[in-house]
Amino acid sequence: MTIGHTLLGLLESGPRHGYDLKRAFDERFGQDRPLHYGQVYATMARLLKNGLVEVEGIEAGEGPDRKRYAITDAGVTDVEQWLAQPEKPEPYLQSALYTKVVVALLTGRSAQDILDTQRSEHLRLMRELTRRKSGGDLSDQLICDHALFHLEADMRWLELTAARLDQLAEELAR
Amino acid sequence: MTAAGGTLDHDVTTAPGGGPADGVPGAGDRLRGWARDLALGARFALTGREAIVRTLLSALGVGLGVAMLLLGTTVPGLVADRSQRGAARDLTYYGSALSPGPDTLLVGEGDTSWHGEDVYGRLLKPEGPAVKVVAGLTAYPAPGTMYVSPALQRVLASPQGYLLRDRLPYRIVGTISDAGLLGPSELAYYAGDGSLRLDGGNSSGDLYRTNSIGGHYVDRGMDPVLLLLSVVAFVVLLLPIAVFVATAARFGGERRDRRLAALRLIGADISGTHRTAAGESLVGGALGVLAGFLFFQVGRAVIGGIEIAGLSVFSHDVTPGPGMAALIALAVPVCSVVVTAMALRGVAIEPLGVVRRSAPVRRRLWWRLVPPVLGVVMLVPALQGGEGSSNSLLLPTGMILLLVGVSSLLPWLIEQVVARMGAGPVPIQLGSRRLQLSGGTAARAVSGVTVAVAGAIAIQTLFAGVTGVYTKNTGLDPQRVQAQLAHAVSGSGELDELTDRLRAADGVLGVTARATSTAAIPGAPGSSPSNWNQAQVDVGDCASLESVARISGCRPGSVYTVGVRAGTTLDLADPEGDGPRPKPRLWKVPAGAGPAVLIGNGGGTISDDPLVLATPQALPVDRINQPYAQLQLRLAANDPDAVERARNAAVSVDPTMDVTTIESSVTLHSFDALRRGVIVGATATMVLIGLSLAIGTIEQLRERRRLLAVLVAFGTRRSTLALSVLWQTALPMLLGLGLALGFGVGLGAILLRITRSPAGFDWTSVAELVGAGTAVALLATLVSMPALWRLMRPEGLRTE
Amino acid sequence: MTPMTPTAHSARPGRSEAPLLAATGLHKSYGATPALAGADFQIHGGEIVAVMGPSGSGKSTLLHCLAGIVSPDGGTVHYQGRELSALSDARRSALRRSDFGFVFQFGQLVPELTCLENVALPLRLAGTRRRDAEQRAAEWLERLEVADVAGKRPGEVSGGQGQRVAIARALAPRPRVVFADEPTGALDSLNGERAMQLLTAAARDTGAAVVLVTHEVRVAAYSDREVVVRDGRATTPAAAL
Numbered sequence A: 001m002t003i004g005h006t007l008l009g010l011l012e013s014g015p016r017h018g019y020d021l022k023r024a025f026d027e028r029f030g031q032d033r034p035l036h037y038g039q040v041y042a043t044m045a046r047l048l049k050n051g052l053v054e055v056e057g058i059e060a061g062e063g064p065d066r067k068r069y070a071i072t073d074a075g076v077t078d079v080e081q082w083l084a085q086p087e088k089p090e091p092y093l094q095s096a097l098y099t100k101v102v103v104a105l106l107t108g109r110s111a112q113d114i115l116d117t118q119r120s121e122h123l124r125l126m127r128e129l130t131r132r133k134s135g136g137d138l139s140d141q142l143i144c145d146h147a148l149f150h151l152e153a154d155m156r157w158l159e160l161t162a163a164r165l166d167q168l169a170e171e172l173a174r
Numbered sequence B: 001m002t003a004a005g006g007t008l009d010h011d012v013t014t015a016p017g018g019g020p021a022d023g024v025p026g027a028g029d030r031l032r033g034w035a036r037d038l039a040l041g042a043r044f045a046l047t048g049r050e051a052i053v054r055t056l057l058s059a060l061g062v063g064l065g066v067a068m069l070l071l072g073t074t075v076p077g078l079v080a081d082r083s084q085r086g087a088a089r090d091l092t093y094y095g096s097a098l099s100p101g102p103d104t105l106l107v108g109e110g111d112t113s114w115h116g117e118d119v120y121g122r123l124l125k126p127e128g129p130a131v132k133v134v135a136g137l138t139a140y141p142a143p144g145t146m147y148v149s150p151a152l153q154r155v156l157a158s159p160q161g162y163l164l165r166d167r168l169p170y171r172i173v174g175t176i177s178d179a180g181l182l183g184p185s186e187l188a189y190y191a192g193d194g195s196l197r198l199d200g201g202n203s204s205g206d207l208y209r210t211n212s213i214g215g216h217y218v219d220r221g222m223d224p225v226l227l228l229l230s231v232v233a234f235v236v237l238l239l240p241i242a243v244f245v246a247t248a249a250r251f252g253g254e255r256r257d258r259r260l261a262a263l264r265l266i267g268a269d270i271s272g273t274h275r276t277a278a279g280e281s282l283v284g285g286a287l288g289v290l291a292g293f294l295f296f297q298v299g300r301a302v303i304g305g306i307e308i309a310g311l312s313v314f315s316h317d318v319t320p321g322p323g324m325a326a327l328i329a330l331a332v333p334v335c336s337v338v339v340t341a342m343a344l345r346g347v348a349i350e351p352l353g354v355v356r357r358s359a360p361v362r363r364r365l366w367w368r369l370v371p372p373v374l375g376v377v378m379l380v381p382a383l384q385g386g387e388g389s390s391n392s393l394l395l396p397t398g399m400i401l402l403l404v405g406v407s408s409l410l411p412w413l414i415e416q417v418v419a420r421m422g423a424g425p426v427p428i429q430l431g432s433r434r435l436q437l438s439g440g441t442a443a444r445a446v447s448g449v450t451v452a453v454a455g456a457i458a459i460q461t462l463f464a465g466v467t468g469v470y471t472k473n474t475g476l477d478p479q480r481v482q483a484q485l486a487h488a489v490s491g492s493g494e495l496d497e498l499t500d501r502l503r504a505a506d507g508v509l510g511v512t513a514r515a516t517s518t519a520a521i522p523g524a525p526g527s528s529p530s531n532w533n534q535a536q537v538d539v540g541d542c543a544s545l546e547s548v549a550r551i552s553g554c555r556p557g558s559v560y561t562v563g564v565r566a567g568t569t570l571d572l573a574d575p576e577g578d579g580p581r582p583k584p585r586l587w588k589v590p591a592g593a594g595p596a597v598l599i600g601n602g603g604g605t606i607s608d609d610p611l612v613l614a615t616p617q618a619l620p621v622d623r624i625n626q627p628y629a630q631l632q633l634r635l636a637a638n639d640p641d642a643v644e645r646a647r648n649a650a651v652s653v654d655p656t657m658d659v660t661t662i663e664s665s666v667t668l669h670s671f672d673a674l675r676r677g678v679i680v681g682a683t684a685t686m687v688l689i690g691l692s693l694a695i696g697t698i699e700q701l702r703e704r705r706r707l708l709a710v711l712v713a714f715g716t717r718r719s720t721l722a723l724s725v726l727w728q729t730a731l732p733m734l735l736g737l738g739l740a741l742g743f744g745v746g747l748g749a750i751l752l753r754i755t756r757s758p759a760g761f762d763w764t765s766v767a768e769l770v771g772a773g774t775a776v777a778l779l780a781t782l783v784s785m786p787a788l789w790r791l792m793r794p795e796g797l798r799t800e
Numbered sequence C: 001m002t003p004m005t006p007t008a009h010s011a012r013p014g015r016s017e018a019p020l021l022a023a024t025g026l027h028k029s030y031g032a033t034p035a036l037a038g039a040d041f042q043i044h045g046g047e048i049v050a051v052m053g054p055s056g057s058g059k060s061t062l063l064h065c066l067a068g069i070v071s072p073d074g075g076t077v078h079y080q081g082r083e084l085s086a087l088s089d090a091r092r093s094a095l096r097r098s099d100f101g102f103v104f105q106f107g108q109l110v111p112e113l114t115c116l117e118n119v120a121l122p123l124r125l126a127g128t129r130r131r132d133a134e135q136r137a138a139e140w141l142e143r144l145e146v147a148d149v150a151g152k153r154p155g156e157v158s159g160g161q162g163q164r165v166a167i168a169r170a171l172a173p174r175p176r177v178v179f180a181d182e183p184t185g186a187l188d189s190l191n192g193e194r195a196m197q198l199l200t201a202a203a204r205d206t207g208a209a210v211v212l213v214t215h216e217v218r219v220a221a222y223s224d225r226e227v228v229v230r231d232g233r234a235t236t237p238a239a240a241l
Helices: A003-011 A018-029 A037-049 A073-084 A094-106 A111-135 A138-163 A165-173 B002-011 B027-046 B049-088 B150-157 B159-167 B224-248 B253-265 B270-303 B322-345 B365-385 B387-391 B394-419 B426-470 B492-504 B542-546 B642-653 B669-703 B705-713 B718-754 B763-791 B794-798 C059-066 C089-099 C115-125 C130-143 C159-171 C189-206
Strands: A053-058 A067-071 B105-109 B112-114 B117-126 B145-148 B171-175 B187-192 B207-210 B347-350 B353-356 B471-473 B483-488 B508-521 B533-540 B559-562 B569-571 B586-588 B611-614 B628-635 B659-661 B665-667 C021-030 C033-043 C048-052 C074-079 C100-103 C177-181 C209-213 C225-230 C233-235
Touching (some): A003 A018, A003 A037, A003 A067, A003 A094, A018 A094, A037 A053, A067 A073, A073 A094, A073 A111, A094 A138, A111 A165, A111 C225, B027 B049, B049 B270, B049 B322, B112 B659, B145 B150, B150 B159, B150 B187, B159 B642, B224 B426, B224 B669, B253 B270, B270 B322, B365 B718, B394 B426, B394 B718, B426 B669, B426 B718, B426 B763, B426 C115, B492 B508, B492 B642, B508 B542, B508 B642, B628 B642, B642 B659, B669 B705, B669 B718, B705 B763, B718 B763, C033 C048, C033 C059, C033 C074, C048 C059, C059 C177, C089 C100, C100 C159, C115 C130, C177 C189
Parallel strands (some): B117 B187, B145 B171, B533 B611, C033 C233, C048 C225, C100 C177
Antiparallel strands (some): A053 A067, B145 B187, B483 B659, B508 B533, B508 B569, B508 B628, B569 B586, C021 C033, C021 C074, C225 C233
């Protein structure tokens, strides 16, 4: 999961101060690991350097806190590409996927597409594993099966999430 | 582990299973437990759409059976009521000669026929004011008027009835009430006839004097052979019904077994599930009894309007005895429970499902042979004792056992045959394999039909054999004459008038007429006249004489004899009865009388006595004593009204005269009624069984809905499945009919031996019965076809 | 886990040759309930396509329409260029006998026939002589590793064995398309895996296309591609492109 893309996604709904960004992030995704201020400024600095955000205005006062960031067109494209790119299927994937789904919902994009894309990617890998399993010896089969079962669990999560997208959108809107 | 399992079984007998597990269950507890199990079963029978449908089907089956049984129990009452009414209108007088008095009635027998149907008719003339009114009338008809039965009134009112209106030229003043009729469709009339006159004696021909109005019915008892026939008929009709009731109680057995398995899972013990099943079938049985009484009421109302082969029955005569009705009401539900218990015997209901003995115990032949063998053994005394011993219980019991043998041998036979099948085209393979697994069910379904057919074949065989004994050969040849009239005439005047009128009738092609009488051949002088030989004297023209005997050179004045020498003197004043000998009227057979050889089949009664055939020129009709006219009529072949016009012509001479059509044989009436009863009953039973067969097939198809859909999916033709269903029904049916044929013919042969009747089989009837059985099987298959078509839709794949 | 490159098996729907079986705009309702609402589907010869989707989404109805068991209310199904709904019921039945094979979740074997006879049944329905049909059936039972149950009836064999018999039955007539509706639905994972391996291997050997309706991803993983049915519409997820 990339904090940069997430913060970009949050900015899409409107310019914000760094402090607000941190709060919004923590509220949605930071249950286990809240962001440090330092992380936010470092990330924003990188995004600024890459031209994905711009500083819309600096209010009078002291400290970095006074900068208001806004997303650039390049930033929007970057978010778009990030969302469209399926995650590499691997264990403990859901936090990244979850972030993407939420960002998609927040920015008015199709979360369903994200899930479908991810599904296909998962299935593609599962096909490969299945094929490898069919041609391999027992140890290959056991190893492949381990991966398959994990991927299957992800798929179940994808299906379940897909079925609850409407509910999730409602909660986010509140 | 096994021990643990065993104790577990006992421990689990708590919930709906039966008595409490701890300690010895008290009688009250046990009773309550039983009631609970039964009630649970009853609730199963009435909960859910499918269960209700199944219960109703079962009730319908049982109900039809009960209705048949009830109908059966009404027969004795029916016969009694019928004969009681017959007695109530009986006018016959048996005593010594009556003289006219205030309570005497002159009766002329005005019976006639109308297109093959008998018309009961009496011409009445009360001779005084104190004559009791005959049953069915409110008063005696005045001369020239008549009371008619409703059925006769309808005939007279119909456009085709004009010929009968001409014959009965009386004004209708009222209808005969039911109390005076044998059945609702009986044709009957009572006419007042002032011209009736009886001079001396108590009767003359069809005219007699009586003071006995009703009540002279004499129970002659039943002929042993007829009794045997009745017993056979009852058994033959009842057994298939019993089989039917047995199968009706088993509708939906497989589904029920699965439900019981679910009960076992929640802790019911085996006997508890059996009680629950009993409760379930008890509901069907009880509803069936209710339905049966309902059907019976409906059938009773309907039966009043139906006339089967000349027999009609009043609805109010169709009344079962209260004792029998109560017995049926109790026995049928009990039977359904017993049948359920038997059905559950071969099934082990385990908590996780029903274990039908998948490889069923090989059916053993020996015990299946016990009932028929025992049956034959029980028939042996009757075989040796002849028909007289047929009253004992042994005979019907033996017959029942023999017929039950058909249904006990059938499953074995089907198994034997089917085990060798399975090859052949796909439909046959599917059908045969299904029979291999569940041949018992198939056998049960058709055993009703086979028992009915076997019984009916036996009784038809018996009929055929007994017909030889019970059918009087009339000695008449319907090729030469088609109708005859035999009646006393007053003399040549009446005879000639009768002959002329008949000849004049439209459609009558020719008439030969003879006047017959008896004469004595006087013995040696001084010998007692009662020892004198008798001779029959027939007077008629040459054509008439030639119609009964081969004679040569007949002209007016010729005389021919058989067994009487020419020149013999006859006393034409032959005495009648015990009265004093009248004055002799001697007549000498002319010397030139030629020989005659009788043609046996010409027509009319020819006695074995010596015979004199004379032309009226040689012996005038008026000289012979009490001339009895014997007329033979040739009728236009394709004019059904010809005989009716001849009747009208005869009645115009004397209303008590009747023209009868000639058949080559005449079957006794009571015998015929029984035969009709059996045919009607056997047909009704087979239709009933066909219905249950169809229901069973449909139910079986429904349970295989998914499989059928799968078969359709991979491209099975409907015809393939239809043929397999047909084969599955037809094979047991064919085997059953084969068995039925063997047993029926065998039993028929035994019954023929018992009645000492000549062996002979009515193969046409046998073929008809076998055909009827086959038709029932085909029809049952046909009826189930729409269901098959419906179930072969792919929607069956969706049920999951 | 190293990323894998698509192998040659991964069939691409966009390839040039005409599809073996194609459906466009299928509509089908049962009573008031719509089961299909404009579903499209294509499968090429030798391709294995998984049809996935939640329960009640119309997967089975799609399969029934594709196989000509059910006539759609709207839309067309073309098999080898012929439109199925234009054929008579008898012709469609004949087509199913000759060109299609079926595997269902349960209740598909005739309980009275032995396993061998069950496998021989579609062959015999198509007109093969009994002896030849049973010989071929025996070969297929062997191939699916259930030769030992040939003489037993379906009620006497395990679920996994029964399903393999069903697969043998579906493949024995050498169909061009095998329709499998939740073929492993009643099996445990080991038996299900084995059944799928045998089914797909046999299908690839004989060049049969497989329409595989399933809700299990691990079963779907035996396919070349997947189609998701949702609310009566079939979609091919974009990332498979």
